[in-house]
Amino acid sequence: MSQAKGVMVFAEVAEGKLAAITTELLGCGRKLADDLGEELSAILVGSEVSSLAQETIAFGADKAYVIEDPLLQDYQTDSYVLVMEKVARQLAPQILLMGQTSIGRDLAPRLAFRLGTAATLDCIELAIDPESKRLLQTKPVYGGNAWAIFTSEFDPQIATVRAKAMSPLERDASRQGEVITLEADLDPSAIRTRVLEKVSQEVEGVRLEAAEVVVSGGRGIGGPEGFKQLEELAKLLKGAVGASRPPCDNGWVPDVLQVGLTGKVVTPELYIAVALSGSSQHMAGCSGCKNIVAINKDPEANIFREARFGVVGDWKKVLPAFTSKVKELLAE
Ligand SMILES: Cc1cc2nc3c(=O)[nH]c(=O)nc-3n(C[C@H](O)[C@H](O)[C@H](O)COP(=O)(O)OP(=O)(O)OC[C@H]3O[C@@H](n4cnc5c(N)ncnc54)[C@H](O)[C@@H]3O)c2cc1C
Numbered sequence: 139m140s141q142a143k144g145v146m147v148f149a150e151v152a153e154g155k156l157a158a159i160t161t162e163l164l165g166c167g168r169k170l171a172d173d174l175g176e177e178l179s180a181i182l183v184g185s186e187v188s189s190l191a192q193e194t195i196a197f198g199a200d201k202a203y204v205i206e207d208p209l210l211q212d213y214q215t216d217s218y219v220l221v222m223e224k225v226a227r228q229l230a231p232q233i234l235l236m237g238q239t240s241i242g243r244d245l246a247p248r249l250a251f252r253l254g255t256a257a258t259l260d261c262i263e264l265a266i267d268p269e270s271k272r273l274l275q276t277k278p279v280y281g282g283n284a285w286a287i288f289t290s291e292f293d294p295q296i297a298t299v300r301a302k303a304m305s306p307l308e309r310d311a312s313r314q315g316e317v318i319t320l321e322a323d324l325d326p327s328a329i330r331t332r333v334l335e336k337v338s339q340e341v342e343g344v345r346l347e348a349a350e351v352v353v354s355g356g357r358g359i360g361g362p363e364g365f366k367q368l369e370e371l372a373k374l375l376k377g378a379v380g381a382s383r384p385p386c387d388n389g390w391v392p393d394v395l396q397v398g399l400t401g402k403v404v405t406p407e408l409y410i411a412v413a414l415s416g417s418s419q420h421m422a423g424c425s426g427c428k429n430i431v432a433i434n435k436d437p438e439a440n441i442f443r444e445a446r447f448g449v450v451g452d453w454k455k456v457l458p459a460f461t462s463k464v465k466e467l468l469a470e
Contacts, residue, residue, distance in 0.1 A: 142293035145171040146231035149180045152399040159237035161306035173266040185211035195315035195320035207322035214332045234294040242298040255292035262303040267424035281418030282425030302405040351377025356414025398423035416441025
């Protein structure tokens with residue numbers, strides 16, 4: 139019988155604050171820990187992250203572990219895998235949660251391999267099986283066309299969780315918890331890569347992954363000019379513009395706007411899909427959206443099977459009318 143206990147959240151930091159995904163993981167981790175009758179801990183890894191320990195407690199953790207080392211300033215696979223392997227062996231969590239971010243996607247499988255366990259990536263629901271007390275890990279499969287539930291008989295049960303799939307708890311600064319510092323003991327020679335330069339991507343307006351509204355265009359938009367109309371609507375709705383693969387491949391919009399299997403996964407409240415067919419590869423990036431509205435001239439287009447509301451018609455006629463109605467409503 140495994141001695142593993144408790145739920146641990148790998149706490150990512152963004153621009154000196156807890157990343158949104160971390161607060162979401164803490165909210166979900168709190169519920170799992172309560173269902174197991176065990177503790178929720180957070181692990182902060184970095185170079186100057188100790189000031190955020192109390193913040194993880196305010197968002198639900200019972201304990202915050204902190205590992206600081208100048209070698210951990212930037213995420214690097216070698217250093218973070220070494221540190222997290224040590225943490226997992228020393229603290230033996232039963233469940234380890236990470237974000238489905240570039241870091242989580244890199245770290246989780248490598249860690250699982252080293253610890254002789256499994257990692258389920260891109261979960262959208264997590265729960266404790268009332269009988270077995272094992273973690274039920276739900277994730278979309280077949281390009282988002284079905285959901286599958288996984289369990290693992292090995293500990294730690296590692297899962298990465300999709301952004302906005304879970305809700306954070308209300309921040310409570312009065313929550314009490316314990317902060318524990320651990321040593322990194324890193325051997326610099328074990329780190330085979332160096333960060334030479336960091337280049338931030340300039341984003342005008344709302345970031346696609348964080349947007350509550352996404353207006354996405356497909357091949358049917360026909361060129362870069364058409365995307366200006368999508369931008370106008372996105373701006374009015376305080377949202378972001380996305381795209382299917384063809385507009386990116388054709389250079390109509392930057393590659394970073396691609397939504398889908400090989401692009402970004404978005405989960406806004408409202409996804410307006412304009413002149414895109416709704417291929418399974420595209421839907422893999424937006425099937426978690428709360429409300430999909432489709433505009434397409436082909437009534438047989440797959441997107442109408444996924445959409446809550448749909449308009450069959452030429453987007454060049456439908457979108458201006460839609461945008462002017464939005465303007466009218468916003469002006470009221
Ligand atoms: C390994 C792999 C990974 C992939 N990854 C991705 C990915 O991440 N994201 C992605 O999007 N795709 C991805 N693809 C490509 C994917 O298979 C589809 O080819 C792509 O999503 C189609 O884009 P689309 O819907 O814009 O174009 P189409 O399928 O050509 O659809 C265009 C739609 O526009 C409609 N239309 C045309 N003119 C008008 C008009 N005037 N008014 C209204 N409607 C109009 C048409 O009726 C049609 O439904 C991937 C493919 C592979 C093989």
